[in-house]
Amino acid sequence: MEAFFESSLIQHPLQLLTWGSNAVTEASLLTSVLATLACGLFTVFLSTFLWRWHFENCRDPSSSLPLPPGSFGWPVVGETLHYLREGMTDFVSNRRPKDGVFKTHLLGSPMVRVDSDQKISQLASKEPHGLASSLPQSTRFIFGENGVSVVSGKDHASMKKNLRQAFAPVRLRDYLPIVQDCIRRHVTSWAQGADENKMLGFKACQRLVCDLILETVVGCTRDQDPDGKVREAFVICNDNMFCVPLAIPGTTFYKVKQARQVVVDFAKARIEAASSSDKDYVSVLDVLLTHQGKSAEALPKDGAEENLREDSDEKSSENGRLSEIQLIDNAVTIMLAGTDTVTSALCSILKLLGKYPEKLAAFRKELESQDLLDSGRDDDLSFELIQSMTYLQAVNKEVLRLLPPVAGMFRSTKKTVEIEGCQIPANWRVLYGVSSMHMVTEAFTDRENFVPERWLDPNLEKQLKNEYPCSYLPFGIGSRMCLGRELAQLEMSVFAIEVARLIDWTLLNPDARRVLRPIEKPFDDLPVAVRRRK
Numbered sequence: 001m002e003a004f005f006e007s008s009l010i011q012h013p014l015q016l017l018t019w020g021s022n023a024v025t026e027a028s029l030l031t032s033v034l035a036t037l038a039c040g041l042f043t044v045f046l047s048t049f050l051w052r053w054h055f056e057n058c059r060d061p062s063s064s065l066p067l068p069p070g071s072f073g074w075p076v077v078g079e080t081l082h083y084l085r086e087g088m089t090d091f092v093s094n095r096r097p098k099d100g101v102f103k104t105h106l107l108g109s110p111m112v113r114v115d116s117d118q119k120i121s122q123l124a125s126k127e128p129h130g131l132a133s134s135l136p137q138s139t140r141f142i143f144g145e146n147g148v149s150v151v152s153g154k155d156h157a158s159m160k161k162n163l164r165q166a167f168a169p170v171r172l173r174d175y176l177p178i179v180q181d182c183i184r185r186h187v188t189s190w191a192q193g194a195d196e197n198k199m200l201g202f203k204a205c206q207r208l209v210c211d212l213i214l215e216t217v218v219g220c221t222r223d224q225d226p227d228g229k230v231r232e233a234f235v236i237c238n239d240n241m242f243c244v245p246l247a248i249p250g251t252t253f254y255k256v257k258q259a260r261q262v263v264v265d266f267a268k269a270r271i272e273a274a275s276s277s278d279k280d281y282v283s284v285l286d287v288l289l290t291h292q293g294k295s296a297e298a299l300p301k302d303g304a305e306e307n308l309r310e311d312s313d314e315k316s317s318e319n320g321r322l323s324e325i326q327l328i329d330n331a332v333t334i335m336l337a338g339t340d341t342v343t344s345a346l347c348s349i350l351k352l353l354g355k356y357p358e359k360l361a362a363f364r365k366e367l368e369s370q371d372l373l374d375s376g377r378d379d380d381l382s383f384e385l386i387q388s389m390t391y392l393q394a395v396n397k398e399v400l401r402l403l404p405p406v407a408g409m410f411r412s413t414k415k416t417v418e419i420e421g422c423q424i425p426a427n428w429r430v431l432y433g434v435s436s437m438h439m440v441t442e443a444f445t446d447r448e449n450f451v452p453e454r455w456l457d458p459n460l461e462k463q464l465k466n467e468y469p470c471s472y473l474p475f476g477i478g479s480r481m482c483l484g485r486e487l488a489q490l491e492m493s494v495f496a497i498e499v500a501r502l503i504d505w506t507l508l509n510p511d512a513r514r515v516l517r518p519i520e521k522p523f524d525d526l527p528v529a530v531r532r533r534k
């Protein structure tokens, strides 16, 4: 050692100093790294503890029931990152306890997820006093504050009753020729030419549905929108229902605001035109206008728009009639609520009938038995005929069971709500699972498979009604149940008939992963090869 010091110190005094100071620096560096790490870990630990403790303390002491089981995850983000990483199906199945209710923290708020027939039924019975619909701000803006999805309570009930007139069976009969014409036009175009055409099924269905909805809801045919401006604006609104609600030039929301105005201006022009003509019912808007008992001339006009925004709810419940701004907001709401949902359903028909050729063959047999398979006519469908086709109805129901377009429904609690075994405090979000419910309920056997035949058994519908009232919810439940469900089923039926008789198609990636954006769809938009049916 001495020798070492001697030789080193004498020969390299500076070297020893450097070595010494290096050793000190490294040690202190290590210490400070460790200390920082420990501090960081402690901060994460403490903030996570406080975060969870805070939400656990949101429990309403006036109720003796505990909060549901589950975790609030990490500070600020909650379990949002887990949700994004695992995907909805795994996220739910990794957490779902036996009774189907768990708490979490997603997308900025505490939330209770419910996947139990009995519990959804208990919660739905507490609407609208205990729970209200809960839409993101950007969606509320696009739908419009005076539309049926946004208003609540008594005003919602009276507005919905008013709007239902446009979806009565007698009206669906009126829309059928428009629906059939539009669907035939699109499906025929998919198989143009002698060769096979490759396309993205989801995108093709989306173009079809945009045309369909503009024609059936506001009567916007191609010749009324020659430069495609209304269609383009409508697609912008539809594609950006969930965006940051910041209306600064350059932002998505700013673009959406301008696009919404184009759609609104078109609807206004239609209302004005309707007052000066005596046409038959051609669109949902025409039906609604006629049912207001007076023409658009008598409806409050633009100048009064701001006032109407403030007291429109009152007006609608007072006299049961819709003002101009309510008509417009509802037209926009109906259009947007009926676009991606129907697109998803049509895309799933294409997928499931393409994937299971034996089911397509069974369906074609039913069409043949009704002389529809090779009829060659483009106006051969009637409302009654469609209703009488049992296999077709079974296909529709099974498509909506296996791949429901709306995977879940959001609510928020207005006050503390108690259900069997737990409480949900005020201002928490509640999410009713739809697709997961369809997959866990005992109401169905062979749940993972596409079996339209199950719906041919009349006992199934009875059983669902009496024993499992919340086990099949493609169109929702209770007061917020889908307004356009009969129109959607009609559109699905006509689509299934036309694709089965006009085209043959092959799925190019039949087992593609499913995503929620925010409706159910294949991640690759369903590539298909289409040819004219031989």
Ligand code: HEM
Residues within 6 Å of the ligand: 133, 148, 149, 150, 160, 333, 334, 335, 337, 338, 339, 341, 342, 345, 404, 405, 406, 409, 410, 473, 474, 475, 476, 477, 479, 480, 481, 482, 483, 484, 485, 487, 488, 489
């Ligand atoms: C297969 C297609 C469709 C599916 C699966 C579907 C599903 C749903 C669901 C689950 C709800 C309830 C949402 C909730 O409780 O928060 C709903 C509401 C609604 N749907 Fe549909 N829908 C479809 C097509 C349509 C169509 C074609 C229209 C109109 C043309 C429409 C208009 C509406 C409206 C206006 C509401 C809001 C009702 C309210 O707030 O009271 N839907 N839909």
